[in-house]
Amino acid sequence: MRVGTEEPAVALLDGVVRTAPSIWTRSYARILLAGDLACAVVACETVLGIRLWFGAYIPGTEALLGLGFALAWPLSLALAGAYRKRAHGEGTEEFRAVFDGGVGLTAAVAIGAYATQTTIARSFVMAMFPLALLLTVVFRYRMRKRLHRRRSLGEYMRQVVAVGHRESVLDLVMQLRRQPHHGMTVVAACLPSDLETLDVDGVPVLGSFSNVAEVVTKVSADAVAVLACPELDGAALRRLAWGLEDARTDLFVAPALMDVAGPRISISPVAGMPLLHVEHPEFNGVKRLAKNLFDRVGAALALLVLALPMLVISALIRATSPGPALFRQVRIGKGGREFKVVKFRTMVVDAERLKTTLQRQNEFDGVLFKIRNDPRITRVGSFLRRYSLDELPQLLNVLSGEMSLVGPRPPLPDEVEQYGEDVRRRLVVKPGMTGLWQVSGRSDLSWEESVRLDLRYVENWSLFLDLQILWKTWSAVTGGEGAY
Structure with missing residues (x-):
């Protein structure tokens, strides 16, 4: 959430007016919700239409049941986490959530019908839900590509304050400039207090590790990215998180181990400390x-x-x-x-x-x-x-x-x-x-x-x-x- 912003909202992703992240993410989620529902309705109508084409009799209750399943489709995706804002724009989490939600609803309908001995047309389970899943994945992919195009123009970006040593900040600035689809742009930097630097490749240095919250307020940032540095230990990060809490500013912390992600990393709480467990890559087997x-x-x-x-x-x-x-x-x-x-x-x-x-x-x-x-x-x-x-x-x-x-x-x-x-x-x-x-x-x-x-x-x-x-x-x- 941006602090002190007065940017207007837009209803469509294709709008040219830049919006605050808290506004465009809600608008984007509403578009995804409407699109997912439309995909399910199209899948339902397609299956019913094909059955009518081949001369099958479809009672009104069955048609209403199909529309009910279509309405349940976005709800199932929501339960699987398909509308989380962190999943928008990159990574596989969004598509994995869509798949989990679709398979979950299919399984729930199949198991529920068997357990209650309710007669449900097999076409819903065997055709409608797989077709809805396919249409939803295609729709989400097209929306992601559209979002990437808007981000390449500098729109729908999260304003970030980078905290760390100059080399790490410079690397982050260059990476985000080269890959705008991540949706982040560094607008200010906070370096160690003993380093006198006016800017980092054009990004102004506005503070040190001790006044990050003030810099966030000054530039109306949406997020803080803390890069690996020994000065910011657990206690310092806790205090920083508390300082950002009222403004609901997102906090990202980069581990010292770089370029390792995905299933190789898990968090294990040990003695009250969240420890990163890094598995070795598998080159055999x-x-x-x-x-x-x-x-x-x-x-x-x-x-x-x-x-x-x-x-x-x-x-x-x-x-x-x-x-x-x-x-x-x-x-x-x-x-x-x-x-x-x-x-x-x-x-x-x-x-x-x-x-x-x-x-x-x-x-x-x-x-x-x-x-x-x-x-x-x-x-x-x-x-x-x-x-x-x-x-x-x-x-x-x-x-x-x-x-x-x-x-x-x-x-x-x-x-x-x-x-x-x-x-x-x-x-x-x-x-x-x-x-x-x-x-x-x-x-x-x-x-x-x-x-x-x-x-x-x-x-x-x-x-x-x-x-x-x-x-x-x-x-x-x-x-x-x-x-x-």
Whole structure:
């Protein structure tokens, strides 16, 4: 809740007037409620309409029962937590709550009908509820994408005061600017009292750790983000929470362990202290077998579907530039083992020899070599790179077990030679055709950011995360941004 704000409310998400978070979240929740109800009504009417089409008799009581189930649909989602404001805009909590609510209502109706010996048309349980769940997920996804677009324009943002050391605050500022879909923007910072700094990359420093509440009131902030620092212990955080309580300002506390999230973290109360229990990532066992099976089956099916387009691409490459259609290059895989990655050739045949003459034109920081307008790239190669079509032959590497569909970017041997100890953590899993780096900016990312994303994937990998990345890869590739 914002303090001292006089911003007007808007009824629709597409409005151009900026709103206070406490106002737009209520409006957004009402839109979700109306949309969920509409999805359930559409599912009910669709099922009843199909039954009538096939000549079934539908008594009025059964039609009313279907509408009653439609009205119960948003209530069941609410009980599962689908309207919590913290679930809006990011993460899987919203969709998990929708799924839990839908399955819960389906189970309740089925069990209730069996227990009471009530006759209920099977079409409600077997068709209406699954269809309502599908429509609701699609509707929620479209609403999330619309919310992300508005946030990219600076609207529907939570105003945050960052508390911590300058380096941590600077990192948070840069991350939130690069990823506005999180819905947060840092408007002020509070640093240690002995550090004299006017601003952090344009964000004004308005106080120290001792007057955070006053700074929040001064800038009318909605939330405080406390970054890991030894000065703010448990007692200091308690006092800070008490100071923010009257204004109902949200308080976020970042643990010292970064880039670990999801099911690996749980909170265990021990001796009155909330301790974070961090499980080790699982790189072996059943999950590894499931990932390998998913990769190889997915690669085999993709090769069957894409065989003809890949033959066409090969012919175009051979027809427009001398040399083979495929390009093989040594890369480093899991555990530091070398393998030859297969790609469509997008450069002239002697591209590796010409690389030494272009080192001074390198536009990438760190150990990577990238040039936005690389003169070695052929005309067809430029198109293939823009839409990542040059990477399709890597499906053969996935099928052979050398790569995965999703994973860190496969590095070159000379890149690995420059790795520090932390960066070598990328090599504990197979490299992937796509990954967090692919859906987060591709070549537009800095070296440090690409490493961070790869390490984040390693620390939190799961089959569900792979499915999410594969889903997002489509929009990243068709947009063509960051590919050169």
